[in-house]
Structures are given as C-alpha cells and as structure tokens.
Amino acid sequence: MGLRGHKTAAASGGQTVRCLVALIGPTHVAFPAHWVRGIITPAEAGSGGRVTWANSSYERTDLAGRLTIGAQMVTAETRIILYGNELRSRSFMVNGVLGLIDVERAQIQPLPSQFRGGERDRLLGLFSGTAYVALIANPFWVLELPPRKNALDAFVFQASERRAGEFDSRLRLSSATHEDAVPTPAGHET
Numbered sequence: 001m002g003l004r005g006h007k008t009a010a011a012s013g014g015q016t017v018r019c020l021v022a023l024i025g026p027t028h029v030a031f032p033a034h035w036v037r038g039i040i041t042p043a044e045a046g047s048g049g050r051v052t053w054a055n056s057s058y059e060r061t062d063l064a065g066r067l068t069i070g071a072q073m074v075t076a077e078t079r080i081i082l083y084g085n086e087l088r089s090r091s092f093m094v095n096g097v098l099g100l101i102d103v104e105r106a107q108i109q110p111l112p113s114q115f116r117g118g119e120r121d122r123l124l125g126l127f128s129g130t131a132y133v134a135l136i137a138n139p140f141w142v143l144e145l146p147p148r149k150n151a152l153d154a155f156v157f158q159a160s161e162r163r164a165g166e167f168d169s170r171l172r173l174s175s176a177t178h179e180d181a182v183p184t185p186a187g188h189e190t
Contacts, residue, residue, distance in 0.1 A: 017157075018157070024095060036083055080093055101129075108152065
C-alpha cells in the first residue's frame with residue numbers, strides 16, 4: 001500500500017505536529033514525521049541484519065514487540081519505515097501506512113490516568129480521527145535515545161508559518177484526506 005497522502009486535521013493557524021499514521025497489528029500508531037527518512041517494501045529492505053537505503057544504514061528493530069502489540073503476517077500492504085535523526089536510526093515493520101496528518105497540538109490528548117507504567121515512556125499521547133484513535137509513539141523511545149521532557153514539543157511547528165499546500169517532510173509524498181486513514185476491522189488482516 002502506498003502512502004495516500006497528507007492533510008491538515010484542523011484549519012486554524014495554531015501549533016501542529018505532522019505525523020505519519022501507520023498500522024501495527026490492529027493499532028493505529030502515529031510517528032512524528034520529521035524523523036521519517038523513507039518508506040520501503042520488505043523486498044526492498046532485503047533479508048540482512050541492517051537496511052541500507054540511499055547511502056544510510058538503519059538497524060532493524062521489532063517495534064511491534066517493543067510496543068507489545070501483536071503484529072500480523074506480512075502482506076502486500078506491509079512496509080518498512082526508515083526512522084532516524086542525526087544521532088541514531090532504526091527501521092521497523094508496519095502492517096500498513098495510512099498517510100501524513102497535521103494534527104493541531106490542542107487535539108493531542110495525554111494518556112489517560114490508568115496508564116502509569118512504561119507506556120508513558122513509549123507513548124506521548126493520542127488523537128482521534130473520524131473513525132480511529134492513533135497512539136503517538138515517542139520518537140526518542142523508538143530510536144532508543146535518552147528520554148526527553150516535553151518530547152512532542154520538539155516536533156511542533158506553527159501552521160501559520162507554512163504556505164498552503166507546503167509541508168516540511170524529507171519524503172516526497174502525494175496528498176490524501178484525513179478520512180482516508182480508516183481503521184482495519186478487528187480480526188481483519190491487512
């Protein structure tokens with residue numbers, strides 16, 4: 001499944017976070033998109049211990065296992081996300097990529113109070129679309145970097161600073177609508 005797009009989830013000029021929304025098993029997981037370096041198929045990743053793409057090397061990690069989300073079988077929709085910054089990089093498999101979404105900072109909710117353990121290190125919060133809830137992965141945790149207070153704030157940009165249709169991603173992706181990111185029915189393999 002190719003990436004179908006990008007959409008601003010809110011029309012105001014407030015602070016936003018650009019997220020790449022993907023499926024890991026039945027769960028929608030959002031990754032701050034500034035550190036997404038590429039999206040490739042498992043065949044393009046090869047079978048070795050590291051993924052080399054565009055003269056960069058990405059250590060493989062079982063993100064589904066680290067998040068304790070049951071991953072599903074590899075399908076035609078399966079993709080490998082190449083994720084990194086200047087300090088570290090990782091590659092991990094997702095069951096599908098839904099698209100880029102700009103989410104107003106005010107729409108991002110903290111984890112509910114019943115989440116008191118390690119999930120507070122792994123997840124920065126959540127936001128809801130019209131038909132799903134996406135958990136926001138902590139990019140510092142994903143890359144196994146030292147924890148950072150207010151980690152999400154490192155990825156916030158002022159929407160009013162952008163011109164219409166402009167987005168700051170290293171990925172050159174087509175656009176889709178927020179409604180294109182629809183959930184997979186429970187028990188349905190992607």
